[in-house]
Amino acid sequence: MKRSHLAAAAAAVLVLASAACSGEGGGADGPIKVGSINGITGLFQTPEVPQAVKAVFDEVNAAGGIGGRKLELISKDDAMNPQRSTEAAIELIESEEVVALVGSSSAVDCGLNRATYSNAGIVSVPAIGVDPACFTSPNIAPVNPGPFKLLTAMLYYASETLKHDKVCMFYTTLPGSGGGIDAAIKEWSDLTGKTLTVKDTSVGQGDPTPYLVKAKGAGCQAVLYNAQVGPWFAQAKTQGMQDVDFIMGANSYTDANAEVIPEGMNAYAGTEWQPYTDETLPGNDRWARVVDGSKIQKTAFSQGAVMAADVFVQVLKTVKGPITRASVTEAFKTMRPIDYPMVGTPYVFGPGEAHNPIEGSRFVKVQDRKWQVLPEDFIVPGRK
Numbered sequence: 001m002k003r004s005h006l007a008a009a010a011a012a013v014l015v016l017a018s019a020a021c022s023g024e025g026g027g028a029d030g031p032i033k034v035g036s037i038n039g040i041t042g043l044f045q046t047p048e049v050p051q052a053v054k055a056v057f058d059e060v061n062a063a064g065g066i067g068g069r070k071l072e073l074i075s076k077d078d079a080m081n082p083q084r085s086t087e088a089a090i091e092l093i094e095s096e097e098v099v100a101l102v103g104s105s106s107a108v109d110c111g112l113n114r115a116t117y118s119n120a121g122i123v124s125v126p127a128i129g130v131d132p133a134c135f136t137s138p139n140i141a142p143v144n145p146g147p148f149k150l151l152t153a154m155l156y157y158a159s160e161t162l163k164h165d166k167v168c169m170f171y172t173t174l175p176g177s178g179g180g181i182d183a184a185i186k187e188w189s190d191l192t193g194k195t196l197t198v199k200d201t202s203v204g205q206g207d208p209t210p211y212l213v214k215a216k217g218a219g220c221q222a223v224l225y226n227a228q229v230g231p232w233f234a235q236a237k238t239q240g241m242q243d244v245d246f247i248m249g250a251n252s253y254t255d256a257n258a259e260v261i262p263e264g265m266n267a268y269a270g271t272e273w274q275p276y277t278d279e280t281l282p283g284n285d286r287w288a289r290v291v292d293g294s295k296i297q298k299t300a301f302s303q304g305a306v307m308a309a310d311v312f313v314q315v316l317k318t319v320k321g322p323i324t325r326a327s328v329t330e331a332f333k334t335m336r337p338i339d340y341p342m343v344g345t346p347y348v349f350g351p352g353e354a355h356n357p358i359e360g361s362r363f364v365k366v367q368d369r370k371w372q373v374l375p376e377d378f379i380v381p382g383r384k
Helices: 003-024 048-063 082-095 109-120 146-161 178-192 209-217 229-238 255-260 284-293 302-318 324-332
Strands: 030-039 071-077 167-170 198-201 221-224 247-249 268-270 362-367 370-373
Touching: 003 082, 030 048, 030 082, 048 071, 048 284, 071 082, 071 284, 082 109, 109 198, 109 370, 146 167, 146 178, 146 221, 146 247, 146 268, 198 284, 229 247, 229 255, 229 268, 255 370
Parallel strands: 030 071, 167 198, 167 221, 221 247, 247 268
Antiparallel strands: 268 362, 362 370
16 A cells, blocks of 8 residues: 555544544443533532432442443533533533433523534433423433423323313413423313313412412312412412312422421322332332432432433443444434333333423322322323
8 A cells, every 4th residue: 555545544544533532422441421410509409310320320330330331420510500501511522522411400401402412412311301492302301201291191180080170270480481381281181172260370479369369269179380389278278278179290299398288288299200208119119229228318309310320221231332422322212112110101212303201190199298199000191
């Protein structure tokens, strides 16, 4: 071979090697780097989430890793700050060269970084999807139903399980969530042929009396509600609304909220995973073992973290050949559905432009100031 041809060949090899290092993420040796963007400080704090993901990875590493390679979690705290969230995504992709993002729990990540993930050809499997962008992006697929699929399930539970004709909604609408709420209501209406008796999405943090008076006057039998729990139920009891079924979302499913609901009130909550307050439920034994072993706080968010990590490990084991960003993305885009007992439907990423694979909810009710799991299994709208 002539010297010019040798030089050209060498240059080509260098270009390909450079592309593999900068664009692929990962390599044949060393740890498999995995990124995550979480709220550790700021308004939306979920420190237990990266702790639980790491606990799963530690478990895998103790058993020999993946093909002899260790899993390394690199979590960035965005403090719910848009600039920090954007910088965190770029650092993870370009500097750390992670092969995927797993177990993110940021309230702003999806909306800010969806294009970045698509352009980089990297997948994100959040533990907690919050805003609509988490469920309408080609390279993001959370392991939770999210607030809008959950809302459809709550409406369906009110009308089809509790058999109420007059279902009402009194919600605080966050910026950017109005379209998701409308889509959830439409999905329920299309399935049931029913419409809301009252829809009020202007509820604030002040005196709830005007909203409760409005609900009572409209004869609401079930009220979906998502603002402050204590003042709302205290005033509802004053208004004599003990015969109304109040249904709240997963964010209200906490021990602290159960303790402030007055006796005699009908307070329900929809959960995104198996109710975490009952460790005997399918899948919860696995989650409890992981978080107990690492002394991590038991929350629904940590359930999502364990599930995201478990799903990632299961898909990673299907990769043939080198584990790189491209091969991991391909594995998720072509994966078979995974039945995971903590949720109502199988998890699958797939090739689509939007992903909301987990649907349905289990419901809990306050009894004696504690949450009690109701006997129905997951309520998945439209499923018999």
